[in-house]
Amino acid sequence: MLETRGLDGSIDEDMISALIDGEQGTIDRRIYSDPEIYKLELQRIFARAWNFMCHESQIPNPGDYFINYIGEDQVIVVRDENGTVQVLLNTCRHRGNALCRAEQGNAKSFVCSYHGWNYGLDGTLLNVPGETHFYRDRIDKAAWSLVKAAQVDHYKGFYFATLDPSAPSLHDYLGEVGRIGMETMTAQGEVVAVDGVQKNVIDCNWKIAVDNLFDWYHVRISHGSAAKAGFVNLRMMMPMEQMVMLGEYGHAIGGPMLSEAHQAEIDKLSDGERAEINALSDEERAKWSPRIGERRPLRPKAAAEAMGPVGVRATGHPNIFPNSWISTRAMQISLRLPKGPFETEVWWFTFMPKKYSEAERRAAMKFIRLSFGPAGLLEQDDGENWSQSTHASQGVVGQTYPHNLQMGLGQDEVLEDPSGQKRIETHVNEHAQRWTYKCWAEWLRAKDWDELKKTRSPSPTGRI
């Protein structure tokens, strides 16, 4: 617990600022275990942010629904009769019972199992049992519809929702870096969701799981056994050339990159030639570019237009702030859903380009399955690290010693492309983690969206 609190136990702006020391590159470990900080995160980050809900192909027909969360508020993401996607709080307005208990399905309307209030697919309260006899026709049904997300929008079929009416549009929220992140998923054209979301619970704080998605330092150590077993190659696991893009509100992309020279080689190829290379196995594709052994499918020409000259070279991991990691060759989204300071649900959505041949799909599915999810040869070894790290933040002495996030601090330069796109080109580093925590503190300090818009850091320039 933080010792310095307001009379009501609350924490003020100065306390939050003191938790993250950007100059020293340190963070206070109590951010992983303090219950007040956790509460504030739910209010000031999750309830305000645009949160990923699901892909349009998961709910193609009227009545199709999928359950997700905004912070700890459970929501029903449902396609209504008009085909509009609605995001409704999954709690009855009468006594709060959950309307949907299933994880997904198809419904004609939502009937509460407690007293039978019946809501339409758009959340409208349609029918109240005993309206005449018990309520004597004195209930204002229009005032008791399900609570709707303040804004719902999608980026090329990927639906997001925010509970805050004053949040900027999804487009502005994502900003350039968030949009490049989203574009990585549609670089090979339209996608369709694979049926099934993997879900498991890890006894860790959600932020340590987010921190890890940018962490190319741990790969060789934590996941060495996957290399020994022949699943991945160590050189590919810790690429020496890395790019970091830092976006407003905390979005970031960090990890491997294509050099300008390499991209220039790709630019010479027609889309047809790229498609031929993409149809090869990973090993064969790596031979095509022996210098860096690039195994990832090449992005087509249209991707360069959508992502920009720098964005198209970023092949690392985007995080849509706060907790949506676009992973595994941009075919998966992994959510780190907070369930209290000491518990996180990790969800894995999988998407496949529509144009993929059966062979390409099979190869991609195999790579995905063997990499991530609780049984993934890589991910298996992550959870305990996060859990031990989270629990150590409760040690009364241990928690007084901060975490070290100093790698590369003050030693890199933000480069600006003539197009205006900014990035850092460097080695393995901790820029994206430092940026994430810096923005995290800005979100917590700001009392509302107006203040956040005014006080949030712009995408950094110069020495970093």
Next chain:
Amino acid sequence: MPAVTTESSPAPSTMGIAEKAGLQYEVEQFLYGEAALLDDRKFREWLALVADDMHYWMPIRRTVDRDNLDLEFTKLGGAAYFDDDKSDLSMRIAKLEAGSAWSENPPSRTRHFVSNVRIVDMEGDEIAVELAFHLYRSRLNGKVDNWIGKRQDRLRRVGDGFQLCRRHIFLDHTIIRSTNLSNLF
């Protein structure tokens, strides 16, 4: 999932009760033996019992309403926790043997319980078996996981023993309440 058969044994009617009991005994002893290999961490020896055409699959189970029961399990080709062939399983075992497989170093302590074993189909030299399992795992000093469910195994007679050519695992859980699935079922 195929319909559950309540037939105690579909063995050919020409089989007498003694013969059926003998077969049941053989099948059970094989299943207990391979479970013991896993619990004793003799993964290579376990792998030797796996046929080259093995399919080891654990679909995702979901909480769904009665009207949507067709959605309860993901189908073949959909997302799954395991969808392995023999080479994938041997990679998992090579990983378990590496000292740096941190999810299993220190190693977990597991116990595979197998019960309600029913022979549900026989075809040529293959026997389809359905059973209930309980996999208990204790990790570090305080972490306990329990996975319970149904398994559909297929055994193939090879010489005077069996090989395992299919293991389909249907958990009685939806969201996996454990840090990982680093063990074999």
